[in-house]
Amino acid sequence: MADINMEEEIDSGKVTILPGSLDVQNATFCLADEDHTLCNALRWIVMKNPEVDFASYSIPHPSEARTNVRIQTSEKTTAVDAMFKGLDDLSDLCTHVISAFQEELARGEFEYDEESTF
Amino acid sequence: MDMFNAGGPEVSIRSLKKDSMKFVLSNCDLSVANALRRVMIAEVPTMAIDMVEIESNTTVLTDEFIAHRLGMIPLTSFDVDRIQYTRDCTCTLYCPNCSVELTLHVKVNVDIDEMNDATIDKTRHVTSIDLISSDESVKPVTDDKAHPILIVKMRPGQELKLKCIAKKGVAKEHAKWSPVYGVAFEYDPYNKLRHSHYWIEESVESEWFVSPNAQEETPPDPNEPFDYNAKPEKYYMELETSGCMKPEDVVLRAMTIMQDKLGGLQIKLDDEVTGEAQRWGY
Numbered sequence: 001m002a003d004i005n006m007e008e009e010i011d012s013g014k015v016t017i018l019p020g021s022l023d024v025q026n027a028t029f030c031l032a033d034e035d036h037t038l039c040n041a042l043r044w045i046v047m048k049n050p051e052v053d054f055a056s057y058s059i060p061h062p063s064e065a066r067t068n069v070r071i072q073t074s075e076k077t078t079a080v081d082a083m084f085k086g087l088d089d090l091s092d093l094c095t096h097v098i099s100a101f102q103e104e105l106a107r108g109e110f111e112y113d114e115e116s117t118f
Numbered sequence: 119m120d121m122f123n124a125g126g127p128e129v130s131i132r133s134l135k136k137d138s139m140k141f142v143l144s145n146c147d148l149s150v151a152n153a154l155r156r157v158m159i160a161e162v163p164t165m166a167i168d169m170v171e172i173e174s175n176t177t178v179l180t181d182e183f184i185a186h187r188l189g190m191i192p193l194t195s196f197d198v199d200r201i202q203y204t205r206d207c208t209c210t211l212y213c214p215n216c217s218v219e220l221t222l223h224v225k226v227n228v229d230i231d232e233m234n235d236a237t238i239d240k241t242r243h244v245t246s247i248d249l250i251s252s253d254e255s256v257k258p259v260t261d262d263k264a265h266p267i268l269i270v271k272m273r274p275g276q277e278l279k280l281k282c283i284a285k286k287g288v289a290k291e292h293a294k295w296s297p298v299y300g301v302a303f304e305y306d307p308y309n310k311l312r313h314s315h316y317w318i319e320e321s322v323e324s325e326w327f328v329s330p331n332a333q334e335e336t337p338p339d340p341n342e343p344f345d346y347n348a349k350p351e352k353y354y355m356e357l358e359t360s361g362c363m364k365p366e367d368v369v370l371r372a373m374t375i376m377q378d379k380l381g382g383l384q385i386k387l388d389d390e391v392t393g394e395a396q397r398w399g400y
């Protein structure tokens with residue numbers, strides 16, 4: 001029974017704010033199905049925000065597909081807003097990389113060979 | 119984008135070939151470059167054989183051995199967006215919306231005259247060419263017709279008849295779904311940042327050669343003090359695909375997948391914040 005409840009906790013909802021961790025400036029977010037791929041970049045971009053005092057992530061156990069992201073901010077913002085801003089900024093960064101890559105492809109100033117493998 | 123170092127990340131493509139490409143990503147953090155690398159390896163969906171129904175197998179290989187070999191065969195996945203994941207589909211096991219069927223039937227007949235002639239090679243190579251797909255856009259990668267992928271070798275009198283179900287998936291679940299055979303990722307070829315610790319007998323310079331990417335960087339000045347604030351800036355990436363899709367598409371899809379993940383998280387966080395507020399009666 002305990003096992004079933006635990007799985008439900010992880011599966012239901014991709015983002016949860018861990019109980020007891022939330023006051024306005026501080027929160028730990030639990031992201032289900034995310035790992036180093038997204039969370040390390042997210043942690044970096046959240047820390048770029050000058051109002052963020054602390055941002056870090058950890059994976060509590062390798063066999064559980066979830067990651068905890070801790071954010072602490074100054075009084076000028078909230079942890080939830082800092083998280084939203086981080087997600088937004090990282091998405092903007094992806095847009096930028098995509099357009100830079102597409103421009104570079106269109107420019108075509110590179111060694112190009114459709115036939116050969118290497 | 120003013121919060122990023124002068125104009126944000128830059129991309130410079132070095133070469134683009136049929137199933138490999140080299141490019142340099144610069145002016146961005148290591149975590150972002152690594153995210154791109156990890157998504158390309160493990161989260162870009164492709165098609166791969168996931169279920170095998172064996173009707174007849176009198177070859178020397180066991181059913182599960184053959185099923186495993188079939189799973190590893192790369193399938194063209196240019197059109198993978200059209201196909202749904204089975205978990206999101208309305209069907210219970212598989213259907214045309216979430217799968218592609220491939221069949222294979224090879225039977226080697228016994229020819230008495232041939233059997234008595236020791237000079238004739240009677241081994242039949244069953245390869246990826248023998249797999250017949252029901253969908254023109256999802257079929258085994260066979261760029262090199264002279265060297266298709268070997269599945270099993272058969273002798274006269276043996277038969278192999280089976281049906282494969284190819285499904286959409288990601289390499290996070292099984293490596294057979296990875297669109298890439300490898301992603302080379304290098305930064306700081308001179309090891310100025312000291313992120314690498316080389317095993318040496320006497321000196322790094324004489325025992326470890328410097329990679330060709332070092333041509334693009336300034337060699338270290340031995341009199342310069344160690345800059346402990348320095349961060350990596352240029353990432354030299356090279357990827358080789360299995361032939362299932364174009365290398366440039368792998369990169370673009372990977373970045374789009376990152377964005378989709380972020381978009382999904384925003385929605386879920388919004389739900390959670392609203393739910394939290396209701397719980398507390400705000």
Ligand SMILES: [Zn+2]
Pocket residue numbers: 204207208209210211212213214215216217
């Ligand atoms: Zn289906």
